[in-house]
Amino acid sequence: MKVLTLNFLTCAVKACKSSSASFPLHPKDCELVSDTIKPDPRLIHNILPRVDWTALSTTALELGFPALPDQAPTKEQLEEDEKMMGELHTLLLETQINEGKLVCGNCGHEYAVKEGIANFLLPNHLV
Amino acid sequence: MANNKLEEKVEIPAETYEEEHVHTVYEQIASHFSSTRYKPWPIVSTFLENLAPGSIGLDVGCGNGKYLTVNQDVFIVASDRSTNLVKIAAGHQPHAAVVADTLALPHQKGRFDFAISIAVVHHLSTRDRRREAVQSILDTLRDGGQALVYVWALEQKNSRRGWDEGHEQDVMVPWVMKTSKKNAGENGETEKTFQRYYHLYRKGELEEDVVNVGGEVIESGYEKDNWWAICRRSGGG
Numbered sequence: 001m002k003v004l005t006l007n008f009l010t011c012a013v014k015a016c017k018s019s020s021a022s023f024p025l026h027p028k029d030c031e032l033v034s035d036t037i038k039p040d041p042r043l044i045h046n047i048l049p050r051v052d053w054t055a056l057s058t059t060a061l062e063l064g065f066p067a068l069p070d071q072a073p074t075k076e077q078l079e080e081d082e083k084m085m086g087e088l089h090t091l092l093l094e095t096q097i098n099e100g101k102l103v104c105g106n107c108g109h110e111y112a113v114k115e116g117i118a119n120f121l122l123p124n125h126l127v
Numbered sequence: 128m129a130n131n132k133l134e135e136k137v138e139i140p141a142e143t144y145e146e147e148h149v150h151t152v153y154e155q156i157a158s159h160f161s162s163t164r165y166k167p168w169p170i171v172s173t174f175l176e177n178l179a180p181g182s183i184g185l186d187v188g189c190g191n192g193k194y195l196t197v198n199q200d201v202f203i204v205a206s207d208r209s210t211n212l213v214k215i216a217a218g219h220q221p222h223a224a225v226v227a228d229t230l231a232l233p234h235q236k237g238r239f240d241f242a243i244s245i246a247v248v249h250h251l252s253t254r255d256r257r258r259e260a261v262q263s264i265l266d267t268l269r270d271g272g273q274a275l276v277y278v279w280a281l282e283q284k285n286s287r288r289g290w291d292e293g294h295e296q297d298v299m300v301p302w303v304m305k306t307s308k309k310n311a312g313e314n315g316e317t318e319k320t321f322q323r324y325y326h327l328y329r330k331g332e333l334e335e336d337v338v339n340v341g342g343e344v345i346e347s348g349y350e351k352d353n354w355w356a357i358c359r360r361s362g363g364g
Contacts, residue, residue, distance in 0.1 A: 005223040046181025120227040
């Protein structure tokens with residue numbers, strides 16, 4: 001599951017949705033793999049305004065990546081800095097969680113990721 | 128045999144009924160099902176193609192990810208109940224696919240620009256649950272965000288199945304899967320028939336459900352034996 005996805009996932013338990021602690025989910029015991037995805041600078045430029053940069057920074061740190069800058073780079077900055085564009089592309093689209101858990105900071109429930117597929121089905125008692 | 132399966136609908140909890148007559152079936156027929164699902168329907172394609180580049184959306188009940196091939200200038204988090212189908216869907220770049228239930232989606236409220244849910248909500252076995260599904264999808268949309276929902280129509284007299292007005296709306300639909308000789312059944316049969324539960328929507332019913340949960344219908348119509356509606360949260364324009 002690509003790292004970008006975590007920016008759009010929370011705990012599936014209804015009661016957790018109203019808590020800010022349920023986003024982003026926290027990776028635990030994660031095995032990362034790197035995929036090779038064709039670079040698409042236009043896609044990154046277009047998506048960046050919709051990315052929650054604070055949450056992405058938290059995710060990057062928790063996965064062991066170097067800290068991201070305080071603010072998202074502007075389109076102009078990315079156009080000038082190919083290296084930064086490449087790093088963003090690698091972090092967001094090429095870095096995949098292959099195995100591990102995603103933990104809700106509010107209720108503690110852990111969602112499993114197996115063979116790159118995250119499973120958000122809840123046991124009956126949590127629905 | 129099919130009628131017995133419909134009768135038991137009132138006797139057991141909806142989740143259990145759907146587990147047996149929807150989810151388990153799709154999990155078993157996944158790769159065969161996927162091989163027959165490759166051609167995007169026109170209205171869904173148009174909806175996806177018209178999205179602004181960089182839009183973020185959902186495909187709720189994505190199946191094999193057939194619609195993830197239409198627009199690669201947006202980012203879609205797809206989800207389905209079937210792990211086997213999600214594994215196929217997960218291959219479509221640049222999108223993502225997870226296993227999730229429509230009634231317990233793992234997404235923030237108000238975060239998404241769009242959502243599609245194609246031939247999914249009709250698998251929920253009570254009206255309340257179908258309405259809850261529509262609500263669940265609408266909740267994920269930001270103000271002004273739009274969802275396209277597509278469901279099987281009762282009124283499809285020219286289709287292979289020929290249902291029409293006046294027919295029972297809750298039906299079991301067979302799926303015949305050929306197995307290899309190696310996997311032949313006890314009597315040597317090389318075909319297995321699965322029954323899937325569907326609620327066939329009558330004209331106007333989908334719009335009623337949207338309005339009932341506080342949504343607004345922007346546009347609706349009929350295409351290829353299905354009723355469809357594009358909707359948004361009320362006051363979210």
